[in-house]
Amino acid sequence: MISVVIIGAGNVATHLFKAFSKANSITVNQWFNRNLNSINSYKNEVEIIDNLSLLKDADIYIIAVSDDAIAELSEQLPFENRLVVHTSGSVSIYDIDKKQKRGVFYPLQTFSKDAEMDFANVPVCIETIGGGEHYNLLKNLALSIGSPTKKVNSDQRRVLHLAAVFVNNFTNQLYRIGHEITESEGAEFDLLKPLILETAKKVQELSPYMAQTGPAKRHDKKTIKKQLKQLENKQHKDIYELLTSSIQQTHGRKKL
Amino acid sequence: MISVVIIGAGNVATHLFKAFSKANSITVNQWFNRNLNSINSYKNEVEIIDNLSLLKDADIYIIAVSDDAIAELSEQLPFENRLVVHTSGSVSIYDIDKKQKRGVFYPLQTFSKDAEMDFANVPVCIETIGGGEHYNLLKNLALSIGSPTKKVNSDQRRVLHLAAVFVNNFTNQLYRIGHEITESEGAEFDLLKPLILETAKKVQELSPYMAQTGPAKRHDKKTIKKQLKQLENKQHKDIYELLTSSIQQTHGRKKL
Numbered sequence: 414m415i416s417v418v419i420i421g422a423g424n425v426a427t428h429l430f431k432a433f434s435k436a437n438s439i440t441v442n443q444w445f446n447r448n449l450n451s452i453n454s455y456k457n458e459v460e461i462i463d464n465l466s467l468l469k470d471a472d473i474y475i476i477a478v479s480d481d482a483i484a485e486l487s488e489q490l491p492f493e494n495r496l497v498v499h500t501s502g503s504v505s506i507y508d509i510d511k512k513q514k515r516g517v518f519y520p521l522q523t524f525s526k527d528a529e530m531d532f533a534n535v536p537v538c539i540e541t542i543g544g545g546e547h548y549n550l551l552k553n554l555a556l557s558i559g560s561p562t563k564k565v566n567s568d569q570r571r572v573l574h575l576a577a578v579f580v581n582n583f584t585n586q587l588y589r590i591g592h593e594i595t596e597s598e599g600a601e602f603d604l605l606k607p608l609i610l611e612t613a614k615k616v617q618e619l620s621p622y623m624a625q626t627g628p629a630k631r632h633d634k635k636t637i638k639k640q641l642k643q644l645e646n647k648q649h650k651d652i653y654e655l656l657t658s659s660i661q662q663t664h665g666r667k668k669l
Numbered sequence: 670m671i672s673v674v675i676i677g678a679g680n681v682a683t684h685l686f687k688a689f690s691k692a693n694s695i696t697v698n699q700w701f702n703r704n705l706n707s708i709n710s711y712k713n714e715v716e717i718i719d720n721l722s723l724l725k726d727a728d729i730y731i732i733a734v735s736d737d738a739i740a741e742l743s744e745q746l747p748f749e750n751r752l753v754v755h756t757s758g759s760v761s762i763y764d765i766d767k768k769q770k771r772g773v774f775y776p777l778q779t780f781s782k783d784a785e786m787d788f789a790n791v792p793v794c795i796e797t798i799g800g801g802e803h804y805n806l807l808k809n810l811a812l813s814i815g816s817p818t819k820k821v822n823s824d825q826r827r828v829l830h831l832a833a834v835f836v837n838n839f840t841n842q843l844y845r846i847g848h849e850i851t852e853s854e855g856a857e858f859d860l861l862k863p864l865i866l867e868t869a870k871k872v873q874e875l876s877p878y879m880a881q882t883g884p885a886k887r888h889d890k891k892t893i894k895k896q897l898k899q900l901e902n903k904q905h906k907d908i909y910e911l912l913t914s915s916i917q918q919t920h921g922r923k924k925l
Contacts, residue, residue, distance in 0.1 A: 582883035613869035627838035
């Protein structure tokens with residue numbers, strides 16, 4: 414049995430709490446948040462606290478708060494030499510106070526407030542310092558909720574977080590631009606939804622390199638020119654040009 | 670029963686042939702291609718021809734060739750006043766020779782050579798000139814292969830095709846950049862695949878506006894600065910800056 418304490422009440426903390434609660438080999442000893450209101454609805458399922466001095470023993474303390482608050486919170490923990498991990502993609506493992514055993518338990522996924530998450534679809538990137546004991550404990554924690562795991566170093570974790578910004582935040586903004594463009598002519602964004610899904614499904618099997626198609630890759634100057642003319646928003650034009658150039662950079666010059 | 674002739678042998682033509690062949694209420698009378706080798710493997714299922722003068726009667730002639738070849742091919746058809754449609758998102762309906770009844774049957778999806786396609790996931794955008802008879806015929810054709818349909822005008826079709834470039838080609842290029850970035854540190858692109866899929870799934874229910882998260886939306890200057898510094902490729906830096914600015918344009922200034 415692995416015992417954990419959760420610290421924080423955001424999306425990641427909440428999804429982890431739900432997954433841990435369902436797992437047979439995990440006990441959530443306590444759930445801490447500065448503001449009890451956010452976790453009050455769980456008070457019949459777990460001991461909720463808003464005072465760090467009430468923290469009990471546990472195998473793992475999981476700090477799932479905003480990036481900026483991790484260092485300060487870890488300093489305030491009223492114990493030492495225990496395994497304390499954060500869940501951030503970009504914060505250094507050394508931001509955790511050095512009087513603790515430090516680790517990172519980074520779930521590489523986007524969590525929505527309401528939607529349920531199947532942790533089989535949440536790869537957990539694990540970083541620890543030194544010995545394998547803590548790594549194994551964190552790995553077992555992830556496996557207990559059905560997550561695949563990956564041992565990463567700091568550089569790899571940071572690069573995964575950066576890549577996640579591209580494939581999640583930036584991609585979502587391209588969806589948004591698609592939404593704006595279609596609405597401008599009274600067309601329906603809904604018609605694009607199957608294409609959006611298929612585009613994501615395609616790279617589950619094929620590399621993005623192999624999956625590429627379209628006017629940029631084909632160097633179809635006529636269509637590119639027409640489409641640039643269609644775009645009224647200057648920033649959308651810039652994005653069209655830059656990504657077209659990026660595709661052509663990747664796929665090389667047209668063969669004559 | 671709706672009878673069709675398919676002209677062309679690319680991905681769209683081939684996927685349509687397969688879907689039509691399976692449908693009970695559709696007969697494919699002939700399949701034309703200039704080069705018979707491309708469709709030779711289907712010769713036991715359908716009459717294949719490489720000579721336009723051999724074309725037989727059909728309710729609908731579907732020209733599924735490259736954009737540039739549509740006008741010329743439609744001119745060469747040895748008959749008049751029949752329903753002739755192309756399948757392109759960007760070519761004008763008027764590129765079809767005016768001696769025919771003209772239409773567009775535009776499947777809004779990305780087709781791979783090998784992967785099977787369920788046409789329930791292929792919205793077909795239909796454009797016709799004048800009366801509803803041809804529209805209804807094309808709509809029934811789409812419904813017979815399980816596709817949802819949408820009546821569009823030329824502007825709407827062009828804008829959908831433009832939006833498709835953003836949500837498909839450009840999105841795929843962001844996946845590619847994610848791939849390059851992760852590999853540069855020996856991290857695994859595979860770890861990003863569930864995130865890619867979830868990002869696409871999220872906007873099936875939520876608007877892209879509501880689905881947005883991350884450092885750009887949060888105006889998290891510290892993370893943005895760190896990530897820009899991480900990027901070694903100048904063009905990747907430009908894309909990061911431009912899409913960050915686009916997200917901030919969409920979501921407004923940070924509330925203080």
